[in-house]
Amino acid sequence: MSKVFVLAPDSFKESMSAEQACLAMQRGIQKVFKDAQFIHVPMADGGEGTVDTLVAAKHGHKIDIEVTGPVRTQKVQTYFGLMDDGRTAVIEMAKANGIHLLENSQRNPLFTSTFGTGEMIKAALDYGVAKIIIGLGGSVTNDAGAGMAQALGAKFYDANGGEVAVGGGQLHHIKTMDTSGLDPQLKQTEIIIASDVNNPLCGENGASYVFGPQKGATIEMVLQLDQNLAHFANVVEQQLGLNIQNVAGAGAAGGLGFGLMAFAGAKIRSGVEIVIEEIRLAEKIAQADYVFTGEGGIDFQTKFGKTPFGVAQVAKRLNKPVIACAGYIGEGVEELYDEGFTAIFGIVDGACDLQTVLKNGERNLERTCENIARLL
Helix, strand or coil: CCCEEEECCCCECCCECHHHHHHHHHHHHHCCCCCCEEEECCCCCCCCCHHHHHHHHCCCEEEEEEEECCCCCCEEEEEEEEECCCCEEEEECHHHHEHHHCCHHHCCCCCCCCHHHHHHHHHHHCCCCCEEEEECCCECCCCCCHHHHHHCCCEEECCCCCECCCCCCCHHHCCEEECCCCCHHHHHCEEEEEECCCCCCCCCCCHHHHHCHHHCCCHHHHHHHHHHHHHHHHHHHHHHCCCCCCCCCCCHHHHHHHHHHHHHCCEEEEHHHHHHHHCCHHHHHCCCCEEEEEEEEECHHHHHCCHHHHHHHHHHHCCCCEEEEEEEECCCHHHHHHHCCCEEEECCCCCCCHHHHHHCHHHHHHHHHHHHHHHC
């Protein structure tokens, strides 16, 4: 009887998409198990690929849209997904305000904004959806979702009654806010945040300190941004009665998690858990003899909600062996063997520069999976 392999990797960032990873895994395994059956389940955890994963799995479709990019003078051609017969929209904030949309020299979280993400939410609301899932990975912003709220009709004023411009560097000017103009459709719509981080809004573990530097923030800017987020959170608490800055995930996407909770009534969930539920991963793994997963890197942080961990948890409940492949294996992976992982393999073939590693990702993954299959 032929073996059944469930292939459920995330994307290998800057090297291959989750679907390309599935195909590479299959090519390698098929060289050994000629008559094997394969179930492809390209995965995501709220970051890159979430829209594509859910739209493909649920036979939805994409809606093309032009929105404001990370800086207000920039326009971005992008898309969001509709599924469940148009009842559910799925959005990746990075498609409007992601780090990949700006060159290194252009990144400055004092000025970048989530305004375009708000425009995507508005467009989804105008389709009359009952639920919006918003993935928060990969942002280049640090504005606590203020820009998003402005795009949806909120207004923020300084001490002189002037309207405050969007951007993380301006939040300390906000003295009052007017949320009466927020899109009324928000109240009728369930908004779910799909996040793979649990950082609070402020402090050493908050949005500015942990993620600010990769978005272009200097040490001085990190301090300023953190103080600005704290000020904004205090204004929200005073005027909306919401003390949510320490909720796990409030710091996701430069505080967009906080903004979505404050202005859109959103609830935060683990991104990979949402994807697992929506695509019915357990039903697919139940049919498997072996489960393959993976992503660009696996280390001790994987157990904090990354895709391979989510896949391993489902497989563990169903008593199925899980083999993970990664571009690099970091510290602390031994902790993962008690969490459902049977084995973890690095795919890089010897010492070489990063560009070569990324370029050869599919070939390396295919070869590694062939070798694993020979062992099986």
